Amino acid sequence: DTAVSQTPKYLVTQMGNDKSIKCEQNLGHDTMYWYKQDSKKFLKIMFSYNNKELIINETVPNRFSPKSPDKAHLNLHINSLELGDSAVYFCASSQESGYTFGSGTRLTVV
Amino acid sequence: AQSVAQPEDQVNVAEGNPLTVKCTYSVSGNPYLFWYVQYPNRGLQFLLKYITGDNLVKGSYGFEAEFNKSQTSFHLKKPSALVSDSALYFCAVREGTGGFKTIFGAGTRLFVKA
Numbered sequence: 177d178t179a180v181s182q183t184p185k186y187l188v189t190q191m192g193n194d195k196s197i198k199c200e201q202n203l204g205h206d207t208m209y210w211y212k213q214d215s216k217k218f219l220k221i222m223f224s225y226n227n228k229e230l231i232i233n234e235t236v237p238n239r240f241s242p243k244s245p246d247k248a249h250l251n252l253h254i255n256s257l258e259l260g261d262s263a264v265y266f267c268a269s270s271q272e273s274g275y276t277f278g279s280g281t282r283l284t285v286v
Numbered sequence: 287a288q289s290v291a292q293p294e295d296q297v298n299v300a301e302g303n304p305l306t307v308k309c310t311y312s313v314s315g316n317p318y319l320f321w322y323v324q325y326p327n328r329g330l331q332f333l334l335k336y337i338t339g340d341n342l343v344k345g346s347y348g349f350e351a352e353f354n355k356s357q358t359s360f361h362l363k364k365p366s367a368l369v370s371d372s373a374l375y376f377c378a379v380r381e382g383t384g385g386f387k388t389i390f391g392a393g394t395r396l397f398v399k400a
Contacts, residue, residue, distance in 0.1 A: 180329075207386060217324075217374060219390040232387050266329055273318055273337060273380070275388065277329035 179203050182267050182278035189257055190286055196253045197281045199267030206271060207231075208250040210242060213264045213280070225250055257285045288313045290379050292391035299367045300399050307362040307394045309377030319360040320378040320388070321351055330376060336360060347371070367398045 180201045189195050201208060209232075210222040224232035225244040239255040250267060262285045268275040289312045299305045311317055318337050322330040334345025341353045351362045360377060377391040 211390075217393050219330075219376065219393075221387060221389070224386055226386065268330075270388075274320055274332045274335050275322075275330070276332065277322075279329045 180267055180269055180276050180278040182265075182281050184281060185279065186282050186284075188284045188286060191257055191259060193257050194253070194255045195257060195283070196251055197265055197267075197283070199250045199252070199278055201248055201267075201269040201276070203269055203271070203276060204248075205269035205276070206247060207269060208244065208247070209268045209270070209275070210250065210252050211266045211268060213266060215263070219266070223250075223252075254283075257283075259285050261285050288379050288381055288387070288389045290377050290389050290391040292375075292377055292394045294394050295392075296395045296397065298397045298399065301369050302366050305364050305367045305371070305396065305398070307375050307377075307396060309360045309362065309391060310358050311360060311377070311379040312358060313379050313381050315381050317360075318380040318388075319351070319353060320380070321345065321349070321360075321362050322376045322378060322390075323347075324374040324376065324393075326373075333362070333375075367396075369398050369400050372396055372398045 182199045207226045209224045222236050223242040228244045241253045244250045264280045264282050266280045267278040291310045320335045321333040324330045336343045336353045344350045374393045378388050380388040
């Protein structure tokens with residue numbers, strides 16, 4: 177049973193489209209995150225939810241909107257996709273300290 | 287604000303030799319420190335963490351790390367490298383109690399040659 181699962185694994189879409197990435201964790205963790213990993217492998221935090229409440233909202237364009245329907249799910253919706261949004265997006269969850277990461281969603285905007 | 291520095295983009299080591307991957311950090315308050323490993327086309331995997339207690343922390347796959355408060359460092363070490371250790375390694379720091387945001391270093395690529 178996968179602890180943190182993201183769907184889809186790959187996403188290729190055209191500029192201007194709207195897309196969503198879903199994340200689910202079955203670890204019972206209270207906190208979930210979205211990170212973006214760029215082509216140079218640099219990891220940047222985007223958002224974090226703790227028990228469905230948004231607690232971290234970094235400098236991210238407001239085309240990106242996270243939603244947490246319950247503490248086991250954290251979805252990421254992206255409007256009006258741009259070429260620069262191409263990256264790997266990782267979901268993660270944590271309870272006290274270390275993270276458990278999903279396997280990532282590779283988003284390619286063409 | 288928290289920050290993490292991994293001064294080496296790449297570390298090359300021969301199989302069987304000891305390896306060190308360096309990390310220094312800056313955080314107000316007590317740090318929570320972590321190492322993660324990323325294999326190609328995979329998510330990050332947790333290796334080890336320092337929260338409190340013994341400065342030498344042991345983790346997965348024979349890795350260990352030493353917390354040095356005076357030098358604000360948390361270097362990752364392994365006594366004898368394996369070819370299969372070749373991967374991308376990330377150091378990360380979180381501000382202690384009450385902090386939620388974990389900041390990752392830029393990553394260090396480890397190449398272990400047979």
